[in-house]
Amino acid sequence: MHGQFLEIAGHIVFDADRGAKVDLLRGSTLFLGLNTFEPGQRQAPHVHHGTDKFYLLLSGKARMIVGDETRDVVPGMLVWAPASEPHGVVEALERTVMLVGMAPPPPA
Numbered sequence: 747m748h749g750q751f752l753e754i755a756g757h758i759v760f761d762a763d764r765g766a767k768v769d770l771l772r773g774s775t776l777f778l779g780l781n782t783f784e785p786g787q788r789q790a791p792h793v794h795h796g797t798d799k800f801y802l803l804l805s806g807k808a809r810m811i812v813g814d815e816t817r818d819v820v821p822g823m824l825v826w827a828p829a830s831e832p833h834g835v836v837e838a839l840e841r842t843v844m845l846v847g848m849a850p851p852p853p854a
Contacts (some may be wrong), residue, residue, distance in 0.1 A: 749753065754804075758782060759763055765789055765835070767846075777851035783838030791834035799833065799848045801825040806842030808835050 757768050757780055765787045771778045777807035781789065781801070791811055801810065803819045810819050812826070812833045819825055836841075 750755055750783055754780065754845070760784055760841070765818075765838075772851055772854070774778050775850055777846075777848040779846045781835075781844045781846050783835060783842045783844075785840055787835075787838050789835040791832045793830050793832050794848065794852060795830050797848050797852060799827045799846065801827075802845040802847075804843045804845055806838065807841040808838045808840075808842045808844070810834070811836050 752770060754770070757770060758770060759766050760782050763785060765781060765783045768780045769777070770780060783789075783806070801819075801824070803821050803823050803825075805821055806819060807820050810817060810825050810833070813815075813831050816836060818839065825833070
């Protein structure tokens, strides 16, 4: 990162065995990262107590769950997971890149 500006494309990595995560920024009140998935990979439903989270799909297509609702998401869609609400990636349907934000940041 140079100053307050970050080129995301240079931080995108994939792992053939499982979804990959890259920390982009970690401040005292906000965390931003990238989650990437190959087709068929998933992220088990989980919760963050006291931490809201969003996913912004940058590329690809994935089936996601928040609470009791499951939907296919495409680039430009924002998925909101309020604190303590179960959420995850049921399955990446294509090679997928997501911007992830959490406030406050999860434990390091």
